[in-house]
């Protein structure tokens with residue numbers, strides 16, 4: 001007649017966190033202004049060849065102005081004596097002489113042009129200009145003089161312009177990448193990105209950095225609130241302004257449960273019920289014990305799948321494993337090890353080879369050993385740990 005014995009369980013769990021990596025993208029925007037074709041043709045500056053051949057509306061109107069001679073700005077700020085510009089952006093200042101005498105034969109610019117700008121110095125034209133990309137912010141006063149005769153001869157008229165070069169905008173720069181986070185399946189997480197620059201727009205995405213197929217609606221701030229998750233998920237943010245776009249690195253949210261998140265889902269958020277040493281269903285198994293072996297803390301549980309048989313000259317030990325799955329076990333696995341001892345003294349327990357750290361997946365584990373006369377004790381150790 002075989003003898004049956006229960007064997008005992010004990011264990012613990014170990015959550016962990018991860019690290020990060022870095023990825024940056026950069027872009028820049030360039031703008032061109034267009035102007036009339038004959039003006040383009042007279043220019044000797046390489047940037048001008050990029051201009052399209054487009055007539056400026058209003059040129060004829062300026063030409064038709066009667067009365068005193070004047071030099072008038074046509075673009076970028078029509079009629080004004082100040083010229084708006086931005087460091088790093090192409091400026092095409094075009095001015096025109098009107099009135100009598102309305103046609104200039106040559107032009108002069110008096111005063112120092114901002115670095116990066118050049119005088120077109122067109123001849124036999126009633127329009128002239130200054131073009132290029134200013135590099136230094138500041139206010140620069142220049143005088144433009146138009147002569148009636150060629151080679152800067154004859155009647156002339158002078159006008160003062162102030163070129164106001166504003167600081168250029170920089171593409172966004174990420175100072176703090178969104179970090180990887182480990183959380184349980186009952187917690188919310190918050191991801192943050194630190195950025196320097198102006199006029200920033202944000203869009204968070206689910207997935208790997210650079211994959212824009214899953215934008216998160218309304219996620220347009222420097223932080224993202226992530227609701228409780230049941231599985232690992234990745235997020236990233238794209239930041240853009242007028243001068244460029246940058247992608248953050250991928251922030252990985254890892255979901256790893258523990259006793260507390262298991263207890264909250266199984267027993268509710270009630271410290272009285274969810275304490276590890278409680279036995280709410282009165283089956284003799286504490287909550288912590290039920291968490292470890294995978295039984296319900298609200299239903300009476302029987303440890304019926306574990307048995308030891310002693311038959312003739314052999315000991316047969318068998319048990320059913322359980323996978324760590326369902327509420328409270330995200331990112332976790334349950335592992336089983338068999339240990340043996342001759343006298344159950346504290347330091348006498350040794351692992352039985354080939355029966356160590358068996359990952360539970362619903363399989364039946366059987367161990368068979370000859371009985372050699374001496375006393376032998378066995379125990380089964382169950383651990384819950386982060387998935388390997």
Ligand SMILES: [Ca+2]
Pocket residue numbers: 278279280281282283284285286287290296297
């Ligand atoms: Ca119980």
Ligand SMILES: [Ca+2]
Pocket residue numbers: 281283285290295296297298299300301
């Ligand atoms: Ca139970």
